[in-house]
Amino acid sequence: MINVVLLGVVYILMGVGFAFILNLLGIFNLAHGAIFVSAAYGCYLMVVKLGLPGFVAFPLTVLAAAAFGVLVERFLFRPMKADFNRTIMVCIALSTILVTTFNRFMGTRALSIPPFIAGTTGIGPYKVETDRILAFCIGIVILVAIILFVDRSRWGARMQAVTQNREGAALQGIRFGQIAAIAVAVGFGLAAIGGVFMGTLYNLTPFVGDVTLIKVLMLVILAGLGSFNGIFYVGALLGVLYGALPVVLNGAVVDALASIMVLALLIIRPRGFFGHE
Amino acid sequence: MNEVMNISPAVEESTATGETSRTKARRWPGMSVVGALFIVLALLPLGISGSYYMHVLILTFVYVAIASSWRVVSISGQFNIAIGAFMGIGAYAAAIPSVWLHWPPWVTIPLGAVAATILGAALAFPFARLRTIYYAMGTLFLGYVVINLITAGGKTTGMSTGLGGVQPLFGDRRYYYYLTLGLMIVSMFSMYRFEFSRIGVRMKAVSQSHQVAASVGIGERRNRILAVAFGSFFAGLMGAVYCHYQGVASPSSYGLGATLWIIMYVLVGGINSFWGPAVGVGILMVIPEFFFRDLKGDLPYVTAAILLIIAFTMPEGIVGLLKLARDRVFARLRRKEVDLDASGG
Amino acid sequence: MLLEVEHLTKNFGGLSAVNDFDIQVAEGEIVGLIGPNGAGKSTVFNLITGVLPVTSGRVMFDGCDITRRQPEQVARLGIGRTFQLNPLFHEFTVLENVTSSFELHPYSSLFDIFFSTRKYRRNEAFIQEKAHEILELVGLSEEADELAKNLAHGHQKMLGVARALATKPRLLLLDEPLAGMNPGEIKYSLDAIRDMRANGMTVLIVEHNMQILSLCDRVVVIGFGKKITEGLPGEVRANAEVISAYFGADYVC
Numbered sequence: 001m002i003n004v005v006l007l008g009v010v011y012i013l014m015g016v017g018f019a020f021i022l023n024l025l026g027i028f029n030l031a032h033g034a035i036f037v038s039a040a041y042g043c044y045l046m047v048v049k050l051g052l053p054g055f056v057a058f059p060l061t062v063l064a065a066a067a068f069g070v071l072v073e074r075f076l077f078r079p080m081k082a083d084f085n086r087t088i089m090v091c092i093a094l095s096t097i098l099v100t101t102f103n104r105f106m107g108t109r110a111l112s113i114p115p116f117i118a119g120t121t122g123i124g125p126y127k128v129e130t131d132r133i134l135a136f137c138i139g140i141v142i143l144v145a146i147i148l149f150v151d152r153s154r155w156g157a158r159m160q161a162v163t164q165n166r167e168g169a170a171l172q173g174i175r176f177g178q179i180a181a182i183a184v185a186v187g188f189g190l191a192a193i194g195g196v197f198m199g200t201l202y203n204l205t206p207f208v209g210d211v212t213l214i215k216v217l218m219l220v221i222l223a224g225l226g227s228f229n230g231i232f233y234v235g236a237l238l239g240v241l242y243g244a245l246p247v248v249l250n251g252a253v254v255d256a257l258a259s260i261m262v263l264a265l266l267i268i269r270p271r272g273f274f275g276h277e
Numbered sequence: 278m279n280e281v282m283n284i285s286p287a288v289e290e291s292t293a294t295g296e297t298s299r300t301k302a303r304r305w306p307g308m309s310v311v312g313a314l315f316i317v318l319a320l321l322p323l324g325i326s327g328s329y330y331m332h333v334l335i336l337t338f339v340y341v342a343i344a345s346s347w348r349v350v351s352i353s354g355q356f357n358i359a360i361g362a363f364m365g366i367g368a369y370a371a372a373i374p375s376v377w378l379h380w381p382p383w384v385t386i387p388l389g390a391v392a393a394t395i396l397g398a399a400l401a402f403p404f405a406r407l408r409t410i411y412y413a414m415g416t417l418f419l420g421y422v423v424i425n426l427i428t429a430g431g432k433t434t435g436m437s438t439g440l441g442g443v444q445p446l447f448g449d450r451r452y453y454y455y456l457t458l459g460l461m462i463v464s465m466f467s468m469y470r471f472e473f474s475r476i477g478v479r480m481k482a483v484s485q486s487h488q489v490a491a492s493v494g495i496g497e498r499r500n501r502i503l504a505v506a507f508g509s510f511f512a513g514l515m516g517a518v519y520c521h522y523q524g525v526a527s528p529s530s531y532g533l534g535a536t537l538w539i540i541m542y543v544l545v546g547g548i549n550s551f552w553g554p555a556v557g558v559g560i561l562m563v564i565p566e567f568f569f570r571d572l573k574g575d576l577p578y579v580t581a582a583i584l585l586i587i588a589f590t591m592p593e594g595i596v597g598l599l600k601l602a603r604d605r606v607f608a609r610l611r612r613k614e615v616d617l618d619a620s621g622g
Numbered sequence: 623m624l625l626e627v628e629h630l631t632k633n634f635g636g637l638s639a640v641n642d643f644d645i646q647v648a649e650g651e652i653v654g655l656i657g658p659n660g661a662g663k664s665t666v667f668n669l670i671t672g673v674l675p676v677t678s679g680r681v682m683f684d685g686c687d688i689t690r691r692q693p694e695q696v697a698r699l700g701i702g703r704t705f706q707l708n709p710l711f712h713e714f715t716v717l718e719n720v721t722s723s724f725e726l727h728p729y730s731s732l733f734d735i736f737f738s739t740r741k742y743r744r745n746e747a748f749i750q751e752k753a754h755e756i757l758e759l760v761g762l763s764e765e766a767d768e769l770a771k772n773l774a775h776g777h778q779k780m781l782g783v784a785r786a787l788a789t790k791p792r793l794l795l796l797d798e799p800l801a802g803m804n805p806g807e808i809k810y811s812l813d814a815i816r817d818m819r820a821n822g823m824t825v826l827i828v829e830h831n832m833q834i835l836s837l838c839d840r841v842v843v844i845g846f847g848k849k850i851t852e853g854l855p856g857e858v859r860a861n862a863e864v865i866s867a868y869f870g871a872d873y874v875c
Contacts, residue, residue, distance in 0.1 A: 028410075030537070079589060085544050086588045092537055093584035100577040210534060214421060221414050256425035262418045267403045270411040467736075475735045475746070478722045485711045491693035492671065492703050493723035493789050499694075503732075 006132055006201065008239020009139035010194045014212060015219040015231040016146060017190030022220065023163045023228070024183040027077060027087045032191055032216060033209030034095035039065050039192030040199030040208075041102050044113045054114075062192045069188030073181045095209070102206040110203035113196065135197050142193060143232075146186075150228070155182060215242070218262050224271050311552070318458055322451050331450050333566045335522065337558055338457040339515045342464040344542040344554035346515075349468050350508035351548060352477060353501050354484025356413040359400075359420035360512050360539055365531030367393040367513025368520035369427060369434060372443045375521070377433070382446045386517045393513020394506050401505035405498040408487075420536055427528045439527025446521050453522050460518065464511045465555070471507060472551060480504055545587045547594025556595050623682075624649045624793055624824055625670070625701075630679035632662075632669055632847075639665045641847040642679075645826075647793065652815070652825045654838035654855070662847040663828040664706050667795050671703055672696045684792070697725075702791030704782040706798045706828075712771040716762055719770050719781055720753040723788035753788065760784045760814060776807035783814065794818070796827045800834065812837060835859060 014036065021029045039061050046057035076094065080086040115131040150156040161169040162179050170176060198208065219238055223230030238258070245254045322331065347360045371389035374380040380388075400419060407415045427434045434440055447453060471477055479500050482490040487497040520526040529535075538561075546557025565572075565579045572579065591598045625647040632640040640662045647653045657663050668674040670681055672693045681689045688696055697703075711719050728749070734742040757763045760780040765773060770781060779799060786794055799815070800808050808831075815837055818825060827834055835841060835855040843850045843858060851861055 083592060085548060086592060088537075089541065089544050089584050089588040092541060093581040093588070096577045096581040096584075100575070100581070104574050214533065217414065217417065221418070225410065225414075253425075253429045256422055256429055259418045259422045259425060263415060263422060266411060266415045266418070267406060270407055270415075470736055470738070474738065475730060475742075476732065478718070479725070481714070482711055482722050485713055486709045488673070488693075488705070489709050489711060489785070491673075492697055492705070493785060494694050494697040494725040495722075496692065496694035 003132070003201070004240055004243030006136050006139070006197065006239075007243040008236045009136060009143070010197050011215060011219055011238050011242075012143060012232055012235030013139060013190045013194040013197075014216045015223070015235050016143070016228075017187035017194070018216050018220055019223075019228060019231055020159075020183045020190075021187040022225070024159060025073075025077060025180050026082050026084075028084075028091070029187065030088055030091040030213065031095040031098070032187075033211075033213030034098040035065060035068075035188050035191040035209075036195040036198070036212050037102065037204070037206060037209035038098045039195035040113065040204050041106060041111075041206075042192075043196045043199060044111055044204065047113055058196055061196055062189050065192030066185040066189040069185040070181050072188070073184035077184065078177065078180070099206050099209065106206070108205055108207075110205050111199075112203055113199040115200055131200060135200065139193070139197065142190075146190070155179075159183065218258060221262055222265060315458075315462060319455075322454055328450055330567070331454055333563065335450070335453050335457050336519075337562050338454075338461040339519045340539070340542065340558045340562060341555045342461045342515045343512050344539050344546075344558050345465060345468050345551075346508040346511035347539055348543050348548060348551075348554050349471060349511075350504050351543070352472060352484060353480035353504040354408070355501060355504065356409075356416075357505065357508070358413055358417040358533070358536055358540070359423070360508070361531040361533070361536035362420035362423035363393045363397055363509040363512040364516030364519075364535075365423060365427065365526070365528065366396050366509075367516035368526040368531065369440070370513070371517035372440050372520050372526040373433060375443045376440055379444070382444055382521050386446075386514070386521065389517025389520075390510050390514035393516065394510040397509025397513075398502055398506035401502040402498075404505075405501045417533065420531075420533060424528050424532045427531075434528075435526075439525050439529075441525045443521055443524050443526060445524060446518075457515075457518060457522075460514065464514075468511070469551065476503075541584060543594075545583065545594055547591075547596035547598075547600075549593055550596035550600065553594050553596045560595065623647065624684055625826070626680075626682040627666075627670065628680045628682075630666065630669055630681065631677045632665055632674065633677045639847050640669065643844065643847065643849055645842055645849070647824060647826050649824055650822050651839045652819050652823075652827065652837055654834050654841040655826060655828045655844060656830060656832070656834070656841060656858075657844035657850075658830060661844045663830075663844055664797055665847075666844070667703065667797055667828060670696075670795065671701060697789055700790075700792035701795060702786035702789040702793070703795040704779075704786050704797050704799065706801065708779055708782045710770040710778060710781060710785075712769070714770055715767050716757065716770055716773065716781055717753055717766040720756055720784050720788050721749050723785045724749040724752065725789070756784050756787055759787070759817070761810070776803050776810075779803065779807075779811070780814070792824060794823055794825045796825060798828055798830070800829060800831045808833065832859070 014032065018029060018032050021027055021032075042064060043057050043061040046052045046060060047054060050057075052060070072094065076090045077087065080090055115129065150159065158169070158174050159179055159182075161172065161174060162176060166176065194212075198204070198212070202208075215238060219231060219234050222238075223234040241258055242254065245257075318334075321334070343360065343364060347357065350357045350360070367389035369389075370392035371382075371385035374388065375382065375385045404412060404415055404419070428436055430436065446456070472480075479490070479495050482493075482495050483497050483500045490497060490500075516531070542557035542561055543554045544557070545560055546553030546555065561580055561583060564583075565576050569576060569579045587594065593601070623646045625645070627643065627645045630640055630643040631638065643662070643666060645653070645655065645666070655663055655666065665674065669676050670688075672688070672691045672695065676689050679689070680687065683696075683699055683701060686699065688699060688701075691699070711722060714722060728745040730742045730745050733739070734745075754763060754766070757766055760783055762777060762780055762784060765777060770778065773781060779802075783796070783799065786796075796815070799811055803811060812833065815825065815827070819837065827838070835858065838855050840852070841855050841858040842852045843861070851858065853861070
């Protein structure tokens with residue numbers, strides 16, 4: 001049960017990060033999966049190789065990912081001037097470099113980040129690993145923080161302005177470069193959080209990223225391109241789907257079912273469940 | 278701001294002269310280069326005996342045709358992220374009868390091409406409702422569904438490990454070389470006819486404005502479906518041939534990753550140029566395999582570096598850059614002529 | 623009657639943009655459809671040409687029911703049109719804009735095109751020649767090799783007309799041909815439309831510029847999606863004052 005919920009949280013984190021970059025920069029960040037994997041490996045290295053405690057390694061990873069996001073925005077995304085073809089080239093190059101690096105130096109062997117807290121807690125016979133509960137709590141806190149950030153803060157208001165009308169926002173003196181840098185930093189940071197969670201809960205290989213990227217795309221499309229709130233509902237739905245259904249069905253069948261659902265929705269209602277016309 | 282203002286007239290001028298000077302005479306030298314290249318490729322097996330290089334070239338021919346077929350679909354304004362899946366449909370439509378029914382390759386290969394065409398046209402029908410990014414995402418998931426169905430197909434499709442034991446066409450690799458070279462030339466010729474004729478004009482019209490196209494009698498849906506069916510035919514054909522050559526059809530060769538790389542070939546070469554895909558495959562496949570082969574596992578770094586260089590310096594790809602250079606040269610020559618005329622008169 | 627529209631109605635959600643609207647156009651006639659912004663003029667065009675689905679009512683063209691036809695089928699039957707915002711094939715040259723519009727006649731089948739048969743080559747040569755003639759007619763032959771997006775606004779409008787003419791329409795729908803033009807261009811366009819009339823073309827013009835009245839055989843006034851009045855240009859011009867008194871001075875420009 002907690003796995004299902006946690007999976008949902010991870011998808012939502014990834015989806016929100018992806019949507020940040022998509023809505024503000026108009027970039028389909030096909031490197032999102034690679035960032036996710038890199039963060040998981042980064043955290044693994046810090047914990048296993050450097051012996052840092054999880055509570056230090058986790059925030060460090062997220063900060064590093066966010067900093068990396070700022071660099072990527074400045075030196076890779078901005079020079080492409082939002083040209084769709086060029087940005088996907090850059091994303092694929094970035095993704096290739098990251099995945100190849102981990103493939104070369106870590107091997108394709110499945111790894112797992114050791115749990116931050118050992119042991120289980122629970123009521124009566126129902127016992128759950130403590131770190132899962134912790135991860136769930138952290139995830140929820142971060143999601144709430146993101147919602148507050150977008151809805152309440154000045155930066156959030158600016159972001160919404162840019163999403164709606166970039167030229168209009170520019171006329172109001174909002175500097176697009178700053179907003180874009182923040183969006184990519186937040187996007188990468190969220191991907192990193194998702195990556196670390198997945199790394200502690202499941203096995204980690206350099207190729208997990210591709211699978212996750214598909215799920216994220218699925219989520220963003222089901223929610224509706226440009227929709228933000230939809231991601232929370234649909235993320236929960238996908239969490240249930242992928243957390244619970246593989247118990248009774250073959251994984252590939254679940255994938256096929258989910259993607260047929262996406263296709264049907266796209267054809268009937270291209271703007272997604274929560275997109276506006 | 279001032280700088281921008283100063284540049285713009287010059288830019289306009291160069292595009293304008295580029296357009297006016299698009300004559301047959303100008304296309305001539307390009308065509309003779311292509312012809313010479315084909316002759317060299319036809320004679321190459323006499324010179325190179327290393328079967329590895331031959332393998333790379335076979336792979337190149339297959340992917341030149343497939344990448345070109347993707348571009349042919351894209352001229353109608355459809356960013357199709359399911360090309361790998363159509364290749365896979367062709368491959369499995371050939372592999373399944375070959376392995377389980379022992380049909381001869383000469384039957385299964387055309388079967389693969391036809392299956393991809395029919396499925397392409399049938400699937401294009403509902404997708405003709407979708408445009409731009411929605412179409413791209415729709416086809417992305419279409420590809421994903423196809424791969425998942427193959428993976429979930431049980432013993433018939435061999436699941437995720439792939440279906441082995443596809444009967445080979447020939448014993449000698451050289452015959453494959455000539456077969457794929459021949460098929461590539463035929464495909465490229467067909468696509469050339471397709472694009473540089475009224476059909477291509479229709480496709481480009483639909484991609485620029487479906488509304489205007491409809492007002493002059495060019496139906497959007499029919500032309501988009503035609504483009505997908507035409508492109509899928511070559512993707513399916515080459516997919517089928519390639520799977521007979523390899524002796525195995527495996528889903529990982531047709532997934533999202535494979536499709537994205539096909540698109541990368543096109544973007545590197547230049548999406549707005551007919552020879553772009555061929556050049557792109559040449560750059561991304563031949564150069565790393567021929568010259569950086571010693572790097573082995575580090576090879577992807579080379580491809581990634583190529584991608585970055587192209588993205589940063591050539592927005593229109595390599596052929597786009599060459600075209601721009603050509604237009605500059607001709608614009609300069611023209612200006613000289615005008616000067617001479619002026620001084621003469 | 624070449625075009626007969628009966629009880630045409632279009633609802634967007636609860637809003638009715640066109641309500642029980644009738645209009646007839648006879649062969650060889652030039653009919654003006656005038657009214658203020660938002661009266662539903664362009665919607666009528668989009669309903670006739672099948673761009674928007676009709677809620678109820680009937681559109682007959684030359685005795686054939688075209689109410690539920692797709693836009694390209696309507697074009698095939700012989701209704702050519704221009705657009706208010708005048709989209710073009712921006713990446714094509716002016717000449718290509720016109721040649722690409724010769725879809726319907728002479729007709730080449732896919733087989734002819736792909737194998738470049740003699741018929742196809744003959745058709746294409748004919749099209750090139752005709753396209754130059756049309757460009758001559760609308761005064762764009764100088765710009766034939768220019769990209770459409772680089773043209774001046776007035777020239778783009780004329781290119782839109784040239785494109786519609788290339789479909790050899792039996793009925794031509796012009797959507798605000800004068801909008802956004804300077805006085806010189808307006809005079810030029812009025813002359814061009816007068817030429818069409820001399821050539822026996824049937825035209826239905828949507829405008830809110832009253833200068834168009836002088837060209838029309840008959841004028842239909844539309845307001846809030848309904849037909850208000852119909853008559854000869856002189857009558858309507860006299861009526862216009864009454865109408866402006868009812869609806870405010872803005873109503874008739």
